[in-house]
Amino acid sequence: MVHNRTAVALLTAVILLVGCAGAGDVRSSADGLSQVAQTGGPRAMPVLVVSQPFFSGDFQAWEIYQKTYDLCAHLNDASVPVMAPWEYRVFNRQENPLLGSTVAQVLRDEGVAPEDSLQLELRVVMLGGTGDVVVHGTDTRSARTLQRGEVRLVVRSMYDSVELARVVAPFEEDNLAPDVSSANRTPALGRAVASASAELTVVLREYYLGRPALLGAKLMFNPSHIFQYTVGDERPLRDRFRKLDAMDSVARKLPYYQYFAPDISVDAVMQFEASDPGLLVEMPGGLAAHGIERGDYIVAVGGHRAHGPQVLNRPFLTGSDKVTIEFVRNGRSSQVVVRN
16 A cells, blocks of 8 residues: 555545545534634644544444554545554453543553544444345346445544544445455445545644655555454454465455555565564655665554554654654664654
8 A cells, every 4th residue: 555645646536535425425513623723823733543443234343444444544644643543552442442541641652642632433334225136147136235324533632522523424335336345345435434534634624734744655554453353252354264274364365455455466465474563665765865775664663563654654743853663674673763
């Protein structure tokens, strides 16, 4: 997956994605942010800490991971600092650990200042649908379902959980759509997440000053965490592949890797399978001046695991003076200090 795109490419993608979801369908309100903005002058863009996502309907844990990652990636591409829910310690997987007296310590442990942060809820609510039978020929037929739903992004204050802004993006999922696959059963939902993310970015920029990320690096995220990610008591996706040999397992996992990076090679999959979460550098961009090269594998940023490109960009978006990047090159660990 390519991150840190140019502003022109980002705006073009946003326009296309909003069009796919249905122009004019996305709704937003920001009364709370408006009131907060009146209490002082221009403020820096806060870190949006995504709480444990809520999905109603028949969604598996790996699908929740995909769409939550998409939300974080879209915001990151738009230069909004964001923290994914799998980055911080979860004291109770059934509840949101960012509520209560532990919030400050949880965030500070992960290098985020709670006073400069807001909560972001991702809710996917299914609203019902219809069923039909599609006849393909004299002997073949399929059951078609059209499921309506909404993506709801809710921004809340960090300590008292007061709602500050809300974005709602409707969608309709067709199980027989041509872009539906075993590793992406809900492409319409994905487009709605993109549209909602774009609208939320517009809302935030009305009240906060953004700081562009100028790294310009092309990175490929290692999403192997998807195979261990669980919600509640659900068994992780990795259990499907336990009885397969190594090659069959990689072949079965490949479509899930391709969701995040369509052009990923089998060699990269093998590397990811044997590695901790991280970012494979395809083009170093601005990091080249600090000694980062193509093929380096970034494993930590500022002492925190690289659980997504947002971990690399967040320090630069929040004005850190210097950041230590740890990486692996040819099997050997190294690190560089990048000054902002």
